[in-house]
Amino acid sequence: MKKNSHIDTQAIHAGRINDDQFGSLATPLYQTSTFIFKDAEQGAQRFAGEQEGYIYTRLGNPTTRQFEHRVAAMEGMEDAAATATGMGAVSAALLANLSAGDHLVSSKAVYGCSYALMAHQLTRFGIEVTFVDMDKAENITAAIKENTKVIFLETPINPNLVVLDLEMIGKVAKQHNLISIVDNTFLTPMLQRPVEFGIDIVVHSATKYLNGHGDVVAGIVCASAEMIQHIKMTVLKDIGATISPHDAWLILRGMKTLPIRMERHCKSAMQVAEFLESEPLVKEVFYPGLKSHSGNKFIGKQMKAAGGVIAFEINGDINDGAQFINHMQLFSIAVSLGDAESLIQHPASMTHSPYTQEERLDAGISDGLIRISVGLESVDDIINDLKQAINKIARQQGAASLKKVVNFS
Numbered sequence: 001m002k003k004n005s006h007i008d009t010q011a012i013h014a015g016r017i018n019d020d021q022f023g024s025l026a027t028p029l030y031q032t033s034t035f036i037f038k039d040a041e042q043g044a045q046r047f048a049g050e051q052e053g054y055i056y057t058r059l060g061n062p063t064t065r066q067f068e069h070r071v072a073a074m075e076g077m078e079d080a081a082a083t084a085t086g087m088g089a090v091s092a093a094l095l096a097n098l099s100a101g102d103h104l105v106s107s108k109a110v111y112g113c114s115y116a117l118m119a120h121q122l123t124r125f126g127i128e129v130t131f132v133d134m135d136k137a138e139n140i141t142a143a144i145k146e147n148t149k150v151i152f153l154e155t156p157i158n159p160n161l162v163v164l165d166l167e168m169i170g171k172v173a174k175q176h177n178l179i180s181i182v183d184n185t186f187l188t189p190m191l192q193r194p195v196e197f198g199i200d201i202v203v204h205s206a207t208k209y210l211n212g213h214g215d216v217v218a219g220i221v222c223a224s225a226e227m228i229q230h231i232k233m234t235v236l237k238d239i240g241a242t243i244s245p246h247d248a249w250l251i252l253r254g255m256k257t258l259p260i261r262m263e264r265h266c267k268s269a270m271q272v273a274e275f276l277e278s279e280p281l282v283k284e285v286f287y288p289g290l291k292s293h294s295g296n297k298f299i300g301k302q303m304k305a306a307g308g309v310i311a312f313e314i315n316g317d318i319n320d321g322a323q324f325i326n327h328m329q330l331f332s333i334a335v336s337l338g339d340a341e342s343l344i345q346h347p348a349s350m351t352h353s354p355y356t357q358e359e360r361l362d363a364g365i366s367d368g369l370i371r372i373s374v375g376l377e378s379v380d381d382i383i384n385d386l387k388q389a390i391n392k393i394a395r396q397q398g399a400a401s402l403k404k405v406v407n408f409s
């Protein structure tokens with residue numbers, strides 16, 4: 001494959017290993033824990049790094065390697081390290097670049113477990129963290145100290161889809177000599193490539209869009225070849241958050257359709273967001289594709305489209321929120337996103353439960369917020385499902401207020 005192939009072609013071909021023995025079209029699955037050395041000398045050479053080749057799957061595997069090459073090519077980065085989960089990728093990127101006494105600046109609204117890792121785990125090992133609202137450069141620079149090493153963020157921010165300015169943040173990081181890490185799970189390289197804004201490390205939960213079929217948990221870190229070597233040798237090799245070759249194989253299979261899946265997710269999500277915005281029961285819709293959203297100005301600038309995740313707040317209390325979810329017929333009540341199936345969840349009680357209520361409100365996650373991942377089903381069916389749930393809640397609320405009026409009289 002030509003190095004400068006289009007990203008749609010890379011999704012299918014990048015990193016492909018040719019099977020000279022049998023000519024397999026599909027990626028061979030090397031489901032093996034270890035690799036046989038011809039003799040003691042070869043084993044010694046492999047361990048000394050004097051000969052290319054595999055040793056043991058925790059250190060590397062040919063199927064996994066193809067997955068790493070594919071995502072790295074699509075992100076426009078030199079190399080990648082696959083991990084057992086998205087959190088494995090976040091942990092590896094942070095642990096490889098932080099030691100006791102170092103300081104980290106993170107966006108205050110991030111994926112729930114990334115927040116917990118930084119706020120509750122890294123701090124146990126003498127790593128300091130400051131959470132800031134990264135919408136303004138001043139907020140970030142005010143938090144940077146002598147010992148600051150890393151800046152961490154995701155955009156759009158889970159779950160209410162606030163968009164952060166990657167160009168601005170990339171510049172601040174360079175000016176202060178910080179290693180910048182962006183979680184690109186929500187958009188994938190199809191819609192956003194942080195490297196174009198000087199970001200050093202991109203992490204993914206491959207569980208989501210990259211795989212896209214809801215049958216794997218996995219992650220990946222993309223960066224320079226030197227950084228990936230550092231991450232593999234200092235953290236992954238010893239901590240062991242290695243991906244299973246079978247999972248890498250499934251993701252490679254899923255990724256072939258990533259370009260067309262993302263196109264469909266974006267198109268349907270836009271229609272769903274417009275529908276929700278037109279419904280009186282819905283107080284606010286958070287989707288950067290909408291003109292009403294603060295992130296809309298970044299479309300075409302740092303992101304090609306807004307992705308498939310929408311958050312919205314309905315008029316009503318926390319019970320109405322829970323009831324709403326219970327009324328869904330096509331949508332499944334489940335966390336995660338990026339699958340063929342449409343999913344719905346309640347961040348306050350699910351994904352963002354690692355936050356305290358105070359931390360949650362501070363990060364802009366209200367109790368009535370609902371998040372959906374728009375799947376690949378017919379968009380008419382998706383909208384109809386939301387419509388019938390909205391109608392049920394509206395009827396219940398109407399009956400309740402009527403009862404109040406009757407009681408009052």
Ligand SMILES: *Cc1c(COP(=O)(O)O)cnc(C)c1O
Pocket residue numbers: 085086087088090111114154158183185186204205206207208217218219336
């Ligand atoms: C799901 C997710 C993660 C964690 O990934 P896992 O594969 O579940 O470990 C990290 N960041 C974001 C934005 C996510 O959506």
